[in-house]
Amino acid sequence: MLKKLLTLAWVLASVLVYAQPASDEAYIRENYTKAEYSIPMRDGIKLFTIVYTPKDASAGTKYPFLMQRTCYSVAPYGPDKYPVRLGPSPHLMREKYIFVYQDVRGRYMSEGVWTNMTPHIPNKKGKNEVDEASDTYDTIEWLLKNVPNNNGRVGQWGISYPGFYTTASSLSEHPALKASSPQAPIADFFFDDFHHNGVFTQGYYLTFPVFGIQHPQPTAQDWFSDEFIQPKPDGYTFNLNMGPLKNFNQYYKDNFFWQETINHPNYDEFWQKRNILPHLKGVKHAYMTVGGWFDAEDLYGPLTTYKTIEKNNPNIYNTLVMGPFGHGRWSRETGHTLHNDIYFGDSVATFYQRNIEQVFFNHFLKGAGDGKTGLPEAYLFDTGTKQWKQYEKWPVAQAxxxxxxxxxxxxxxxxxxxxxxxxxxxxxxxxxxxxxxxxxxxxxxxxxxxxxxxxxxxxxxxxxxxxxxxxxxxxxxxxxxxxxxxxxxxxxxxxxxxxxxxxxxxxxxxxxxxxxxxxxxxxxxxxxxxxxxxxxxxxxxxxxxxxxxxxxxxxxxxxxxxxxxxxxxxxxxxxxxxxxxxxxxxxxxxxxxxxxxxxxxxxxxxxxxxxxxxxxxxxxxxxxxxxx
The missing domain is CATH 2.60.120.260 (Galactose-binding domain-like)
Structure with missing residues (x-):
């Protein structure tokens, strides 16, 4: 049961699959062609990539790329297996893009060695100095040359950990990259997700098998599925009976991420070099950072990502969207929008998807791309009046x-x-x-x-x-x-x-x-x-x-x-x-x-x-x- 709960949670976090009408899969099969590639990086490592191209793409009807890079698997694998959804929303799926999904280094069907929050290398020397930015550059370059009937523009999005990959990938400096939307992005593991101001998020003890075990070779299957702890009778009692954190070592003595965590209790070089925020300089393309006011995993990430880009890149198109959502919940419609017991209105996610996200990507990937989207810099939901509000900047200058x-x-x-x-x-x-x-x-x-x-x-x-x-x-x-x-x-x-x-x-x-x-x-x-x-x-x-x-x-x-x-x-x-x-x-x-x-x-x-x-x-x- 625990494995099923964890699998469901990871699926929700990575927003690969969730409840959608059965007709969506049929729509994808009818309207998209699937292709699987192993794309070579500059150091020789190959990253597994799935591309879904609209069937009506032609020399006269070209489409932009919309890409997600993830550590959570780009399943389903196999040329004849199709997902129940493509892209950030069903609306964009029907708008038609060339959707690209890629397993990052060391994960699932990709080669290489996995590392958490890949440190960015600002001044690379030689082909063997690689990071998420270089992998993204090499991927975009390959896609432009090898996937026909593209319009030469690339956008990207990702939620949670894929949000970090969106942020890190935005530093690729590839001229074809026109729009990035990191959503609930992790920015710094000492303040996001695994820690809050250095305090360990103990509830995450369950996740260390996912993040701390290397896969022995490219695989379409989970390789960590037998490593999960079974908390009994409940999480509070289990953790209290566990005693000091050192006692988790009985489970995780061979888990490399657990060992890295316990041996770096302070904000030392190990954590500092995994902080993507100091590198958000020289960004030239459009940015839309998205978050939820009730996101228990990644609230620090979207707010600090937006503010850092705004400070370091004052002249670019940079916007912030914050809704009345928990982690990633803006990507799926629930009808009556609640967080826990609190009701915020109807179809709030659909409003975001149609009136904000769709406008952003269509403008920069299919439209004029001049920044005149009609959207404000800050599109935020007041969780007390339960209304969307628009601001010219955030925080508001008149506050x-x-x-x-x-x-x-x-x-x-x-x-x-x-x-x-x-x-x-x-x-x-x-x-x-x-x-x-x-x-x-x-x-x-x-x-x-x-x-x-x-x-x-x-x-x-x-x-x-x-x-x-x-x-x-x-x-x-x-x-x-x-x-x-x-x-x-x-x-x-x-x-x-x-x-x-x-x-x-x-x-x-x-x-x-x-x-x-x-x-x-x-x-x-x-x-x-x-x-x-x-x-x-x-x-x-x-x-x-x-x-x-x-x-x-x-x-x-x-x-x-x-x-x-x-x-x-x-x-x-x-x-x-x-x-x-x-x-x-x-x-x-x-x-x-x-x-x-x-x-x-x-x-x-x-x-x-x-x-x-x-x-x-x-x-x-x-x-x-x-x-x-």
């Missing part, structure tokens, strides 16, 4: 920075505290960690689809969770832009984590909507999480050079929560919760400083009392951007 201050008595407001010697405290026990969700089934899998908008009432009643909230709002308040947590803390230990959550508290009069899948949910008084992030105190001054906390000393812990666009409506409240564990999504801090938490002993895990200060000379707050 006003304000501080939401923590106050005595669990209050939250825009006025700075005037009290002296004022703080809230809690005892954090790593042996009794706060669960990140009430959904034990979700904890058993590795992909936490729902928690990003989940009701937080289960946490607000715990003594190891601090709660601050505003009075009832007398008018709408829109937070749009970046959020920075600026905590003033002290602890009896020598290390600690701080998990901060921004929450929309619904009025007691709210009625349940008609599309709730769980009829036991009560939306009255719902505490909807809007944004959250975790920070490991040892990294407060440097992610590469950690340092312990000094017990009982007031210390600044500053870190960014990812952007929001959310209107807190009149009659609602704004709440902030602070806690030190969110288990088993994130690993537990021993709270005793050790050099490498991956190698900590059970005896290193200790209780600690944490204080969060709200006094005139030590005022904890969230720095937010308010839109009027």
């Amino acid at each position: 006003k920075k304000q501080r939401l201050y923590f106050q005595p008595g669990g209050r939250l407001g825009f006025n700075s505290p005037t009290s002296r010697n004022s703080f809230s405290s809690y005892i954090s026990d790593p042996l009794k960690p706060v669960p990140y969700t009430e959904d034990f089934q979700q904890m058993t899998g590795f992909t936490p689809f729902n928690y990003m908008s989940e009701d937080q009432r289960f946490a607000s009643t715990r003594t190891d969770v601090l709660v601050f909230q505003t009075d009832v709002l007398t008018e709408d308040l829109t937070l749009g832009g970046e959020i920075m947590a600026q905590l003033k803390i002290s602890t009896t230990g020598s290390d600690a984590d701080f998990f901060v959550k921004l929450i929309d508290v619904y009025p007691d009069t709210v009625q349940n909507h008609a599309y709730l899948t769980d009829k036991e949910v009560v939306l009255a008084g719902y505490q909807q999480m809007v944004r959250s992030e975790i920070m490991r105190a040892r990294f407060r001054n440097s992610f590469s050079k950690p340092e312990p906390l000094k017990p009982e000393q007031i210390t600044d812990i500053n870190f960014r929560l990812q952007d929001v666009l959310h209107t807190f409506k009149k009659g609602h409240r704004i709440m902030v919760q602070v806690q030190s564990t969110a288990f088993p999504l994130f690993d537990r801090n021993p709270q005793k400083y050790v050099e490498n938490i991956y190698k900590a002993e059970a005896s290193d895990f200790t209780k600690a009392t944490h204080r969060v200060y709200h006094q005139s000379d030590a005022a904890s707050s969230l720095v937010v951007e308010v839109l009027e």
Whole structure:
């Protein structure tokens, strides 16, 4: 059963196959010709590539290429086996493109050695210095010469890990590459997916067989299928009983990615060279970065990718799209659009596919390509008013920075505290960690689809969770832009984590909507999480050079929560919760400083009392951007 769940999750992440009308496969067979190639790279390695060409392509009817490069398999393999879908959406499939799918190095039917987040080589010397950019250049060059009836233009897209390949491939500098759309792209594994601000995403322990076992030779089959751990009876209990992270070594002592992870606990050269963001310079073609506001896997990636390209390449066509979606969910229509319990409207994915994505690719690959798409630079969904909004840039230039201050008595407001010697405290026990969700089934899998908008009432009643909230709002308040947590803390230990959550508290009069899948949910008084992030105190001054906390000393812990666009409506409240564990999504801090938490002993895990200060000379707050 676990393997089936994992396989389904990977399929969803890579967006290769999902529920589509049976007629789509028949449409593809009727309208596309399939061809399989092994394309040689400059160093002699051959990458397996499948090309689907419209049957009506001719000298008079030429089509552009639309390509996805992936580590998740380009199945189905075989000249007479067709997928149930082509391209990013069924709309583009019927628009007709020459769709290209490629297994990257060391994966499935491609030759070579696999590496995670292939380091980019900016100044290559000789044919043996290769990366995703060079592989993309060589692939495009081969396609242009060997696939007839193409119009000389190439676009690319990918979701999640394929989103990283889209970003890395955009650096190929091939003149035929006209449009790239990295969607939920991984940007940096120390801040995305496997870590958040260096905190290990423990729920991902299930994924290491996928990423940490080399395939012995090109194959159409999974070679890691017998390596998965069976978490029993549920993910929370299993992980708690596992004890320290070092105990996972019993499963992964031969897993190269696990060994790389545990031997590089800090942001050292190993992780730094896998960060694609510093290389996003000199980009000349059009970019559209796409993400979901409730993407539990890759939210840092799309936001920082867009902002980095904007900063380093100010004159190119560069746009950002953020919808009310979990990971990759904009690529499939569900009709009534929900994330967890929250209803956002109907056919939201279809709106994106037809009015944004299709316009982008058609313009740059089939149309004028002059950048006059009619689309704004930022097309973002307000998750409070539940409407699409358009902005000339992001963050919005007119946004006003304000501080939401923590106050005595669990209050939250825009006025700075005037009290002296004022703080809230809690005892954090790593042996009794706060669960990140009430959904034990979700904890058993590795992909936490729902928690990003989940009701937080289960946490607000715990003594190891601090709660601050505003009075009832007398008018709408829109937070749009970046959020920075600026905590003033002290602890009896020598290390600690701080998990901060921004929450929309619904009025007691709210009625349940008609599309709730769980009829036991009560939306009255719902505490909807809007944004959250975790920070490991040892990294407060440097992610590469950690340092312990000094017990009982007031210390600044500053870190960014990812952007929001959310209107807190009149009659609602704004709440902030602070806690030190969110288990088993994130690993537990021993709270005793050790050099490498991956190698900590059970005896290193200790209780600690944490204080969060709200006094005139030590005022904890969230720095937010308010839109009027």
